[in-house]
Amino acid sequence: xxxxxxxxVISHIQGDLSVQPRPFARMAQAVGITEEEFxxxxxxxxxxxxxxxxxxxxxxxEAGFSANAMVAWEIPEHEIDKTGRxxxxxxxxxxxxxxxxxxxxxxxxxxxxxxxxRDECHRIAAQLSxxxxxxxxxxxxxxxxxxxxxxxxx
Amino acid sequence: xxxxxxxILNEIQSDFPISPRPYLDVGKRLGLSEQAVIEAxxxxxxxxxxxxxxxxxxxxxxxxxxxxxxxxxxEEKIEQFVEVVNGYAGVTHNYLRNNAYNIWFTFIAKDMxxxxxxxxxxxxxxxxxxxxxxxxKKMFKIKVDFEV
Numbered sequence: 001x002x003x004x005x006x007x008x009v010i011s012h013i014q015g016d017l018s019v020q021p022r023p024f025a026r027m028a029q030a031v032g033i034t035e036e037e038f039x040x041x042x043x044x045x046x047x048x049x050x051x052x053x054x055x056x057x058x059x060x061x062e063a064g065f066s067a068n069a070m071v072a073w074e075i076p077e078h079e080i081d082k083t084g085r086x087x088x089x090x091x092x093x094x095x096x097x098x099x100x101x102x103x104x105x106x107x108x109x110x111x112x113x114x115x116x117x118r119d120e121c122h123r124i125a126a127q128l129s130x131x132x133x134x135x136x137x138x139x140x141x142x143x144x145x146x147x148x149x150x151x152x153x154x
Numbered sequence: 155x156x157x158x159x160x161x162i163l164n165e166i167q168s169d170f171p172i173s174p175r176p177y178l179d180v181g182k183r184l185g186l187s188e189q190a191v192i193e194a195x196x197x198x199x200x201x202x203x204x205x206x207x208x209x210x211x212x213x214x215x216x217x218x219x220x221x222x223x224x225x226x227x228x229e230e231k232i233e234q235f236v237e238v239v240n241g242y243a244g245v246t247h248n249y250l251r252n253n254a255y256n257i258w259f260t261f262i263a264k265d266m267x268x269x270x271x272x273x274x275x276x277x278x279x280x281x282x283x284x285x286x287x288x289x290x291k292k293m294f295k296i297k298v299d300f301e302v
Binding site for chain 1: 163167168170174175177178188206212213216218236243244247251252253255257258259288289290294
């Protein structure tokens with residue numbers, strides 16, 4: 001799937017690039033390849049779809065999105081595909097996943113929504129609820145962040 | 155944040171140049187010098203607006219699996235529970251949320267058995283039995299850019 005050089009490249013770009021004119025040169029040196037090869041390896045990982053996105057990750061709150069919420073929807077199983085597509089079309093929805101309901105947790109579609117305030121998130125959720133004709137949902141705000149890191153694969 | 159900061163942020167979230175002089179290339183697109191871009195990015199990082207710059211991976215294409223977990227934890231046990239959960243390197247996000255299922259964390263590992271075992275261990279160590287393992291069965295949307 002990935003060779004040993006790719007693993008070494010990934011181990012460098014899974015963290016945080018230093019902000020300097022030639023960020024890839026130093027990492028290439030650490031891996032023991034040329035800057036040119038390092039860059040072409042990163043490009044290939046992106047072309048192969050192993051890298052989903054390469055760039056800056058923002059802290060949404062500091063970037064002006066003062067509220068975001070996860071909304072978990074209780075959707076009958078045969079409606080999942082149709083409803084998932086409708087929810088995904090909305091601009092305020094950044095993520096939409098289906099997860100099977102479990103035990104005392106009946107929800108199955110999960111959306112992340114972003115607004116300028118909690119009130120706006122409530123309004124967006126109500127609007128989505130009307131669009132899919134589903135009234136059973138849980139609006140989950142993050143009250144506190146205990147951990148947010150990126151995975152170290154290698 | 156001024157307009158230049160916003161332009162830079164909109165440019166480097168998913169179109170960060172994979173090139174020898176990425177900040178020079180961003181500058182060319184926006185009509186700014188390399189130095190001006192570097193200084194702006196440094197400032198945005200210092201202010202905490204940029205969390206990091208790097209690669210984000212499809213974990214399953216690196217032979218990993220990921221899941222979302224939720225646990226019902228009484229308030230007096232939250233601190234200990236979070237400490238145990240965050241001790242796992244595969245736990246990358248962990249939040250307190252306003253629900254009876256109040257602790258929500260993501261878990262990435264080589265396979266689902268590893269995660270299942272870890273959740274078993276967590277239950278034993280903390281005495282918390284109500285832990286849901288909610289792997290995604292289908293992804294409908296994942297948006298990567300946030301226009302600022």
